[in-house]
Amino acid sequence: MSTPTPEQVAEVRLLHTDVVDAVSEAVQGKRAVVELVVTCLLAGGHVLLEDVPGTGKTTLARSIAAAVGGSSRRIQFTPDLLPADITGTAVFEPASGEITFRPGPVFTNVLLADEINRAAAKTQSALLEVMAERTVTVDGVGHAVPDPFVVIATQNPVDLDGTYRLPEAQLDRFLMRVTLGYPDPEHEIEVLRPGSGAGVVEKVREVTDPDRVAAVRSALRHIHVADPLLGYVRAIGAATRTEERLRLGASTRALRGLVAAAQAFAAAQGRHYVVPSDVQRLAEPVLAHRLIPTRDALLAGEDPARIVADVVESVEAPRPVPA
Numbered sequence: 001m002s003t004p005t006p007e008q009v010a011e012v013r014l015l016h017t018d019v020v021d022a023v024s025e026a027v028q029g030k031r032a033v034v035e036l037v038v039t040c041l042l043a044g045g046h047v048l049l050e051d052v053p054g055t056g057k058t059t060l061a062r063s064i065a066a067a068v069g070g071s072s073r074r075i076q077f078t079p080d081l082l083p084a085d086i087t088g089t090a091v092f093e094p095a096s097g098e099i100t101f102r103p104g105p106v107f108t109n110v111l112l113a114d115e116i117n118r119a120a121a122k123t124q125s126a127l128l129e130v131m132a133e134r135t136v137t138v139d140g141v142g143h144a145v146p147d148p149f150v151v152i153a154t155q156n157p158v159d160l161d162g163t164y165r166l167p168e169a170q171l172d173r174f175l176m177r178v179t180l181g182y183p184d185p186e187h188e189i190e191v192l193r194p195g196s197g198a199g200v201v202e203k204v205r206e207v208t209d210p211d212r213v214a215a216v217r218s219a220l221r222h223i224h225v226a227d228p229l230l231g232y233v234r235a236i237g238a239a240t241r242t243e244e245r246l247r248l249g250a251s252t253r254a255l256r257g258l259v260a261a262a263q264a265f266a267a268a269q270g271r272h273y274v275v276p277s278d279v280q281r282l283a284e285p286v287l288a289h290r291l292i293p294t295r296d297a298l299l300a301g302e303d304p305a306r307i308v309a310d311v312v313e314s315v316e317a318p319r320p321v322p323a
Contacts, residue, residue, distance in 0.1 A: 018208060019068065023067050025205070030060075033181075034060065037049075037178060043257075071108040085104060085105075088106070111149070112154075117164055124164065225273075243307060
């Protein structure tokens with residue numbers, strides 16, 4: 001596998017910075033979170049934004065769509081939403097007498113799935129194929145969605161009346177789960193200030209296009225990941241599978257996602273190779289939402305994020321080989 005040129009790495013870093021800067025105009029005081037979401041986008045993954053109401057989840061999702069350009073669609077998930085409302089359906093055309101496929105809103109570059117846990121399980125399952133394979137099958141015929149394609153979903157961990165928990169298969173499709181949290185006092189005052197640009201998605205600049213994002217993703221595949229780093233990622237995954245506080249550890253798909261995210265993160269820092277700190281930084285947002293604690297761990301108040309941190313700390317990171 002060829003190593004990316006310095007120009008390609010510089011292009012990744014520039015694109016990452018441009019999108020983060022543009023989104024940060026509307027989502028203020030959360031640059032680290034925005035950087036994670038943009039890293040997920042460049043890695044080719046989907047992101048789940050989870051937090052209490054009013055913290056800017058939808059604003060962040062819409063701002064990402066505005067900055068990336070291309071097409072974007074928003075679906076407000078509700079209990080009466082049907083799978084065909086997402087994927088599309090075959091319809092009869094009286095004029096021609098033929099049955100044609102009418103694409104649903106999933107045929108877009110950026111799909112905003114707002115409050116995804118308010119739709120029933122059968123509707124949530126309509127996203128399983130397209131999130132994993134980038135195709136939609138209707139009546140036995142596959143239809144490819146545009147490239148790039150990313151799902152940015154939101155859900156609230158509180159106010160659970162009328163919601164449906166996302167199954168493990170659905171959660172495993174999201175490369176990262178990210179929480180925004182409340183802004184610090186300084187930035188919250190700026191958000192409250194009359195005339196502030198915070199939350200004004202209409203003013204977010206379009207700084208790139210889908211073709212540029214697709215080209216950058218292609219270059220990211222060549223970011224170097226040394227064998228000891230791959231062994232480190234595998235050891236972290238194996239440790240979650242034997243962790244007594246978990247009844248379901250990290251899947252192989254989760255570990256592949258961690259490697260891809262680390263490649264994107266490394267390039268965003270201007271490096272053509274991954275280092276252990278990249279893996280350590282991304283382990284929690286990539287792995288925590290895929291893990292299932294045991295009943296005893298839940299009763300003890302154990303948090304999957306804390307468990308991931310403990311696992312990463314327990315696994316020895318590879319050290320540089322002296323020249």
